[in-house]
Amino acid sequence: MTETLPQTLPQTLPQIGDWADFATLAKLQRERLPAILELAAKSPFYRARAATTGVPVPQTYEDFIAGPLTTKDDLRGAYPYGMLAVPAQRLATYHESSGTAGNPTPSYYTAEDWVDLAERYARKHVPIQASDVFFVRTPYALMITGHLAHAAARMHGAMVVPGDNRSLAMPYSRVVRVLHDVGVTLTWSMATETLLWAAAARANGWEPGRDFPALRALFVGGEPLSPARRKRISEVWGVPVVEEYGSTETGSLAGECPQGNLHLWSDRALFEVYDPETGVTGTEGKGQLVVTPLYREAMPLLRYNIADDVEVSYVDCACGWQLPTVRVLGRSSFAYPVQGARITQARLEELVFALPAEHEVLFWRAKAEPDRLRIEIEVPARHRDDAVAVLTDDVRAEYGITAEVTGVAPGSLVPLDVLTAVQDVVKPRALFGPGEDWDKALLYA
Numbered sequence: 155m156t157e158t159l160p161q162t163l164p165q166t167l168p169q170i171g172d173w174a175d176f177a178t179l180a181k182l183q184r185e186r187l188p189a190i191l192e193l194a195a196k197s198p199f200y201r202a203r204a205a206t207t208g209v210p211v212p213q214t215y216e217d218f219i220a221g222p223l224t225t226k227d228d229l230r231g232a233y234p235y236g237m238l239a240v241p242a243q244r245l246a247t248y249h250e251s252s253g254t255a256g257n258p259t260p261s262y263y264t265a266e267d268w269v270d271l272a273e274r275y276a277r278k279h280v281p282i283q284a285s286d287v288f289f290v291r292t293p294y295a296l297m298i299t300g301h302l303a304h305a306a307a308r309m310h311g312a313m314v315v316p317g318d319n320r321s322l323a324m325p326y327s328r329v330v331r332v333l334h335d336v337g338v339t340l341t342w343s344m345a346t347e348t349l350l351w352a353a354a355a356r357a358n359g360w361e362p363g364r365d366f367p368a369l370r371a372l373f374v375g376g377e378p379l380s381p382a383r384r385k386r387i388s389e390v391w392g393v394p395v396v397e398e399y400g401s402t403e404t405g406s407l408a409g410e411c412p413q414g415n416l417h418l419w420s421d422r423a424l425f426e427v428y429d430p431e432t433g434v435t436g437t438e439g440k441g442q443l444v445v446t447p448l449y450r451e452a453m454p455l456l457r458y459n460i461a462d463d464v465e466v467s468y469v470d471c472a473c474g475w476q477l478p479t480v481r482v483l484g485r486s487s488f489a490y491p492v493q494g495a496r497i498t499q500a501r502l503e504e505l506v507f508a509l510p511a512e513h514e515v516l517f518w519r520a521k522a523e524p525d526r527l528r529i530e531i532e533v534p535a536r537h538r539d540d541a542v543a544v545l546t547d548d549v550r551a552e553y554g555i556t557a558e559v560t561g562v563a564p565g566s567l568v569p570l571d572v573l574t575a576v577q578d579v580v581k582p583r584a585l586f587g588p589g590e591d592w593d594k595a596l597l598y599a
């Protein structure tokens with residue numbers, strides 16, 4: 155797929171700078187919308203919905219905005235090809251979101267869709283260049299994320315090192331060896347991964363900020379990231395951390411500007427904010443993010459509710475992009491009550507990573523119960539008393555409660571052998587010789 159990707163962009167895709175202000179941007183969206191509505195009319199799902207409700211697939215912006223949302227359940231109900239709006243032979247890739255039980259959430263794209271996808275992902279203020287060695291450390295199986303970064307890096311001529319984070323073939327010892335020996339310049343992963351690499355580097359005798367001189371930036375996404383944790387990751391590795399937000403059903407939806415703000419790609423998709431309590435949608439404020447991709451043909455989505463909690467604002471940013479900013483709250487904004495205080499992961503993460511860098515705290519966990527809050531931090535013995543005292547004080551100052559903070563030895567939360575193990579993954583075989591363990595017949599590893 156990546157090899158057949160056009161190297162130049164179709165002229166039809168808007169680029170940052172094509173509009174001067176939010177009003178022009180809105181005009182651009184409305185001009186594009188009819189093409190998407192026309193495509194949606196070819197989708198069996200939207201045709202069936204029109205037939206059931208008696209309300210035709212919308213043809214104008216006003217009809218569209220008054221129409222129903224498309225939900226994740228709708229996508230599941232249309233599994234596998236109920237949303238398909240082009241001849242099946244035009245499809246380039248098929249994906250599913252990571253999910254729980256029941257029908258999967260499918261998504262599929264044409265080669266033309268892939269140009270928009272790859273180009274959106276590649277919008278980074280640390281640009282991907284032909285000289286880059288790009289390490290992809292997100293899943294390749296079914297999900298889009300690995301392929302997205304792969305395609306974007308190839309589009310810009312970089313060399314890709316595929317390093318899937320869910321593959322037996324790529325334990326952490328191998329990750330840090332590749333980062334070090336192959337001269338990786340850019341990486342793509344969840345933020346948590348970069349801390350695991352730091353610990354794995356140290357476990358293998360390397361210092362992250364010193365022994366990886368080729369590294370230019372860490373691209374991260376897939377989980378909420380507090381400013382303090384992001385700052386710590388950047389300090390540990392000595393390079394910028396560049397954030398990105400998206401989903402398998404849509405690809406990249408927002409990226410970071412040089413000012414460090416996350417902007418929605420509103421030239422490529424129309425965004426709304428849905429309040430599940432009132433059922434009202436608007437263009438800004440807090441609520442669930444609703445997205446209508448504007449340059450997607452295989453699987454048109456009208457007002458797709460991603461159901462991530464976000465806050466969208468239309469404010470001028472010094473970057474001059476004239477794109478709305480978004481704060482992704484996700485599950486990290488979910489509050490557990492403890493002694494009357496409302497404890498969120500986002501705020502606790504902020505407090506943990508506000509500890510002085512020299513305490514070397516990278517990993518933590520907490521358990522919130524109605525009458526007690528337990529927090530464990532991994533911290534070397536020489537800093538343990540200090541780190542525990544500071545965090546206990548900070549939690550008390552923030553929440554007015556006394557948490558049970560415990561400093562545990564490094565390796566307690568993230569076992570050392572996970573960071574250092576060199577697992578051999580071999581191809582399956584059936585015939586074994588004397589003294590060999592044939593219990594592994596036909597299976598990997």
Ligand SMILES: [Zn+2]
Binds near residue numbers: 411413417471473475
């Ligand atoms: Zn900006």
